[in-house]
Amino acid sequence: MVPRDPDYMAPVCDHFGNNALPDGLNKPCDLIGGCTLCDPSKIVFIDELDPDDNCHKRLETTRPYRTGGKIKPEVEWAGDGIVLVQLFVPENEDIAPVYAVEMAKKMGLGDPEVINIQVMHPSEGCFVEVKGRVDFEIDRSSLKIPEKEVMLPEDELRRVVKEVGLKVVAGTVGEDEHSVGLREILDIKHGGIEKYGVKYHYLGTSVPVDKLVDAAIETGAHAILISTIISHNDVHRAQMRKLAELCIEKGIRDKVILIAGGTQVNREMAKETGLDATFGRGTKGLHVVNAMVKALRSMRRTWWGFCGY
Ligand code: B12
The missing domain is CATH 3.40.50.280 (Cobalamin-binding domain)
Structure with missing residues (x-):
């Protein structure tokens, strides 16, 4: 622990601990013409500089999923295609997770990974949850949404x-x-x-x-x-x-x-x-x-x- 000098002074408005400010101030940040809490316009946002890997480019790739045109499942970020599949595997806990991964591959899931396994009963088998990724997307306009039932007044x-x-x-x-x-x-x-x-x-x-x-x-x-x-x-x-x-x-x-x-x-x-x-x-x-x-x-x-x- 480094003890703070008795004359330590910070010209900011949100401060923890001793702050040896001069007398006669309205606000601590008057000494620097306003801090970023009092004047947010002083905050300088730094854009990412890499022309090939920046937030604008990354956001562009997920735009169809965020604006509603295309639908893809998501877990970690927009349209990442990640899904969770629950399986009951009539095998013991040594075989069930290996089988579950193979099964997920056959179902067309990319990067399958077992994230949960529970023995239901030793003579019955295991409940297994597998996380994986699908690569297809579905056009929202192609979906036939059933019409909502019209309710008569109560x-x-x-x-x-x-x-x-x-x-x-x-x-x-x-x-x-x-x-x-x-x-x-x-x-x-x-x-x-x-x-x-x-x-x-x-x-x-x-x-x-x-x-x-x-x-x-x-x-x-x-x-x-x-x-x-x-x-x-x-x-x-x-x-x-x-x-x-x-x-x-x-x-x-x-x-x-x-x-x-x-x-x-x-x-x-x-x-x-x-x-x-x-x-x-x-x-x-x-x-x-x-x-x-x-x-x-x-x-x-x-x-x-x-x-x-
Ligand atoms: C509670 C429960 C039981 C209780 C029932 C107690 C009781 N007195 O009702 C008990 C322990 C007895 C039971 C037994 C079994 N159960 Co059970 N049970 C459930 C559970 C957990 C909840 C059902 C419930 O009450 N839901 C709450 C109510 C409000 O919802 P709901 O039933 O869907 O009803 C709504 C709508 O469906 C609709 N609705 C329903 N009926 C009607 C009728 C009309 C006219 C209208 C307009 C609307 C309507 O409106 C309701 C209100 O919104 C479900 C799992 C689940 N989460 O759904 C399993 C579940 C229904 N059970 C299941 C099974 C397999 C069984 C057993 C065969 C298990 C076994 N191997 O013994 C036995 C069957 C026993 C038997 N002979 O019926 C399965 C059914 C699978 C399937 N679809 O075939 C489920 C889905 C569990 C599962 N995931 O496997 N069960």
């Missing part, structure tokens, strides 16, 4: 729900025990359809689709809501199709709104499976009420006859 939704006395039957289907998502869609406390006045009969989990259809007929429900989270072997699609087919078979397809939801479900699946609307992650009760009111309008006819909303 007041209007509530009015129609009340006028119709909208009620639904709901359950998770097949052997699906994931109830949390559907409860969020239904219950008032999660902002579910109940909040907008819709009445529901919740039949529980792992409900056979035909039981839901029968319940809809018995209760005179306007809609059947199914949740199908598990998607192994495309079981979610199978359940959705089964719902539509059963309703056709029982002669009620034109009288009942069919809606499905789940983690691996998306909007496009409605058409494919014969339902009225399908929803994925992040769905709120309001979206479902919106879909039901639109479907009611396009049916123009409820179970009990024509309705003019």
Whole structure:
């Protein structure tokens, strides 16, 4: 440690420790006509001088990714192309990382590197995360972005729900025990359809689709809501199709709104499976009420006859 001289003086405004300034100063930097804190115009920015390797040239190479024209993944800097791939490798921890790197190479990733490995169970295998680089970019204008669903005003939704006395039957289907998502869609406390006045009969989990259809007929429900989270072997699609087919078979397809939801479900699946609307992650009760009111309008006819909303 070097002790500071007792007469040490620094003519700057932001200073730590003893500063032996002369008496009668307004600000320490008056002695030098202003410091860079008081007068930022005194800061001299030094441009990089190398004509071939400077910030302007480097920024130019990433311009397409920063201005929105082209898209490439990034981790360290704009458009560096770095991606992270997660793999489950059914091998032990000696083999799994070596395999994961080879696999990443075959997937076309440049400079693959294992950044995390966890043994899931010695008899099962390992979870491996591999970092690598892709060299392609995608033109933003070539992407077909799905149109956003137009939401009807909340007041209007509530009015129609009340006028119709909208009620639904709901359950998770097949052997699906994931109830949390559907409860969020239904219950008032999660902002579910109940909040907008819709009445529901919740039949529980792992409900056979035909039981839901029968319940809809018995209760005179306007809609059947199914949740199908598990998607192994495309079981979610199978359940959705089964719902539509059963309703056709029982002669009620034109009288009942069919809606499905789940983690691996998306909007496009409605058409494919014969339902009225399908929803994925992040769905709120309001979206479902919106879909039901639109479907009611396009049916123009409820179970009990024509309705003019
Ligand atoms: C909690 C959970 C469980 C709990 C469920 C408890 C319960 N009472 O719900 C338990 C432990 C029981 C469980 C068991 C299993 N699970 Co689990 N589970 C989860 C977990 C961690 C969270 C699910 C959840 O609650 N999410 C929160 C809710 C709010 O979100 P959500 O379900 O997506 O719902 C929203 C939307 O999807 C949509 N939505 C859902 N349903 C509906 C219905 C309608 C009508 C509408 C409009 C919208 C809608 O709106 C909801 C709100 O926004 C997920 C992983 C994950 N992060 O997603 C795995 C996950 C769903 N489970 C999985 C698996 C594989 C299983 C098991 C098969 C594991 C096993 N080998 O035993 C078993 C299956 C048991 C069975 N018979 O169903 C897989 C499913 C993979 C797949 N797609 O097939 C996941 C994705 C985990 C994974 N990454 O592998 N699980």
